[in-house]
Amino acid sequence: MKQTSIGKAFPAVVLATALGTVLAGGPAVAAEPDKDKCFGVALKGKNDCAAGPGTTCAGTSKVDYQGNAWRLVPKGTCEKTASPTSPTGFGRLAAFKEKKA
Amino acid sequence: MNHSTRDATLLPPRAGIGLKGQHVRDLLASAGLPAFVEVHAENYMGAGGPSHRALDAVRERVPLSVHGVGLSIGASEGIDALHLGRLARLLERFEPAAFSEHLAWSTHRGTFLNDLLPIPYDAASLHRVCAHIDRVQSVLKRRMLLENPSTYVEFAGSTMGEADFIAEVISRTGCGLLLDVNNAFVSCVNHGRDPVAYVESLPLHAVGEIHLAGFAEDRDSAGDRLLIDSHGSPVTHAVWSLYRHALSLTGPIATLIEWDNDVPDFARLMDEARTADEVAEACCVPARQAA
Amino acid sequence: MLRPRKAGGMNPGTRQAECHDALAGFAVALLDAARPVPHDLRTWNGSDARQRFAVYRNNVVVSLVDALDAAFPVTAQLVGEEFFRAMAREFVAGHPPASPMLFEYGADFADFIEGFAPAAAVPYLGDVARVEYALTQSTHAADAPVIDPAGFRALLAEPERLASLRFRLHPALGVVRCRYAAASIWAAHHGAGHLEAIDWTAAEDVLVTRPHMEAALRILPPGGAEFMLALGRRLPLAEALDIALSNAPGFDPQSGFGVLVNAGAVTEVIVEETTA
Structure with missing residues (x-):
């Protein structure tokens, strides 16, 4: 019973054509230019930190800054992202919060 | 059990460096190589990937030392069997010339604290540490080197000196000593002791490796020096002197330059290693004459 | 004492x-x-x-x-x-x-x-952290062979079997479903695209794989996440395609194969011995 619905959408010939097109380097990616982006190869060498953190057997001379996280405001590259509710369109993330509230 | 433990290490008696991911390419392309490299065990306990591949390539060129920071040998609870198993697989995989861990604890009730914490030097600790090292050596089927710690406080309940404690552990378990000269200096300054006397009272016959590093300096509330084992700067003059003295008693020993914070470039690390080699060459007392 | x-x-x-x-x-x-x-x-x-x-x-x-x-x-x-x-x-x-x-x-x-x-x-900060965590886990995942284009080409010899194929996905593969445009934001910090141009309110399904020993991101097309997750559960290709299609009517088998072939996603093709 179940078999009748499974695999109906794409007959073997469609699957073979799709795979063949991909293998021929066809427009697999181009077909969905904004939805199948790959980041990695183009970024080679920029990804070294992906190994993540390591252990330490040393102490630190850096002093823990005990700032009150609850009073801080994010101040980084997020200020460059567009805000749909901002008059300028940029950097007013607080406005988003207001909209949600 | 109190036999020679020099075979706890197969490292050459020259200077090596701590391997940092950012130096792998430089090292593989370099004509001049360190005598060995050391890595932290825990950073290679993933299932695979580029860090394993890099270590494979490096160990084809230079001998490898694996240095654990997570076994928590001084902990009041038992050795984590899961972690010990991971360590055993790692050592099987990379067959290092030496394996070392710390006289310290870093895990407590399932929480990893990422620092090497002090233990009281008393009979209970001695019993526990020896039992843990026995277990480690029997599971890993090799002798380990135990590193003397850098400490900032002492326990009121300690009944033994640190050097006596270490000597007793080494005598009971047959493990070797990783003499961290910087730790020795840091701890002695922090606790008002004479670093030379401390080093001389260690079981120097068991030294299989030496660590050198830089420290940072602070003051305690009494205005005395409080040194932080920060591994973030060159080896200091005082530590070079203590190293020279230690080598005059032990002969040349595999010596690691540890530089883990504000890591310099590969060439600078190699310079520091070269200095260690020069100090060793200038020490003419043959090996194995330590008392 | x-x-x-x-x-x-x-x-x-x-x-x-x-x-x-x-x-x-x-x-x-x-x-x-x-x-x-x-x-x-x-x-x-x-x-x-x-x-x-x-x-x-x-x-x-x-x-x-x-x-x-x-x-x-x-x-x-x-x-x-x-x-x-x-x-x-x-x-x-x-x-x-x-x-x-x-x-x-x-x-x-x-x-x-x-x-x-x-x-x-x-709002997208958590999603970006999720993507970064997935990259680190992918980096440390087990090594395994990758089925390369030649391996896929061999499957074309028996097109009638394609629908019933199952795939063992690579251990370094992960799917991260983000409510915001976390992969685009991540990429903009790595020299690909501009933060100012990103509509961060757009949800992104992100595929993490490790082709050539380096973890990489790919934004999946609609239905792609369901497709990969279904394959991860070892459902046959046809069933995974159906699931993708029911979630995203525009889902295209070519996009699905594109990911499988180009992202280093598959470590083994399991061919059913008895197919009608």
Whole structure:
């Protein structure tokens, strides 16, 4: 019973054509230019930190800054992202919060 | 059990460096190589990937030392069997010339604290540490080197000196000593002791490796020096002197330059290693004459 | 050798129990600066043990915050170092690592961020952290062969079997379903695209794989996440395609194959021996 619905959408010939097109380097990616982006190869060498953190057997001379996280405001590259509710369109993330509230 | 433990290490008696991911390419392309490299065990306990591949390539060129920071040998609870198993697989995989861990604890009730914490030097600790090292050596089927710690406080309940404690552990378990000269200096300054006397009272016959590093300096509330084992700067003059003295008693020993914070470039690390080699060459007392 | 303990406010007990307590008290006071430092510490010169104990507290907190900083670099750039470190500090205090393998640390950092009120102004921050965590896990995942284009080409010899194929996905593969445009934001921090141009409100399904020993991201087309997750459950290709299609009517088998072939996603093709 179940078999009748499974695999109906794409007959073997469609699957073979799709795979063949991909293998021929066809427009697999181009077909969905904004939805199948790959980041990695183009970024080679920029990804070294992906190994993540390591252990330490040393102490630190850096002093823990005990700032009150609850009073801080994010101040980084997020200020460059567009805000749909901002008059300028940029950097007013607080406005988003207001909209949600 | 109190036999020679020099075979706890197969490292050459020259200077090596701590391997940092950012130096792998430089090292593989370099004509001049360190005598060995050391890595932290825990950073290679993933299932695979580029860090394993890099270590494979490096160990084809230079001998490898694996240095654990997570076994928590001084902990009041038992050795984590899961972690010990991971360590055993790692050592099987990379067959290092030496394996070392710390006289310290870093895990407590399932929480990893990422620092090497002090233990009281008393009979209970001695019993526990020896039992843990026995277990480690029997599971890993090799002798380990135990590193003397850098400490900032002492326990009121300690009944033994640190050097006596270490000597007793080494005598009971047959493990070797990783003499961290910087730790020795840091701890002695922090606790008002004479670093030379401390080093001389260690079981120097068991030294299989030496660590050198830089420290940072602070003051305690009494205005005395409080040194932080920060591994973030060159080896200091005082530590070079203590190293020279230690080598005059032990002969040349595999010596690691540890530089883990504000890591310099590969060439600078190699310079520091070269200095260690020069100090060793200038020490003419043959090996194995330590008392 | 065993001296009676000096009066210090601790209940009398066996030496073993006291030692256990010494380390337990030490551990608890390390992560909670509001706790008093252990009472059984001594200093050679009578200096304040609290100040010296603070060195350990500082080492623990700073090293773990540093670990998060290293593992979540884009998350940190988005909110700035000061904010990130303060936020990470809160996380460290409540969620210290359970394992000495620090590359595993922060599995619940994204969830924490999403519940951290001061970060609410950056709604996509948690998703970006989720993507970064997935990249680190992919980096450390097991090695396995990848079915290359030639391997897929061989499958074309028997097109009637394609529908029933099952795939063992690569151990370094992960699917991250984001409510916001986390992969685009991540990529913009790595020289691909501009932050200003990103509609961060657009949801993204992200595929993480490790072609050529380097973890990489790919934004999946609609239905792609369902497709990959279905294959991950070892459903046959036709069934996975159906699932994708029912979630995204425009889903195209070519996109599905594109991911399987080009992303290094498959480590083994399982061919059914008995097909009609």
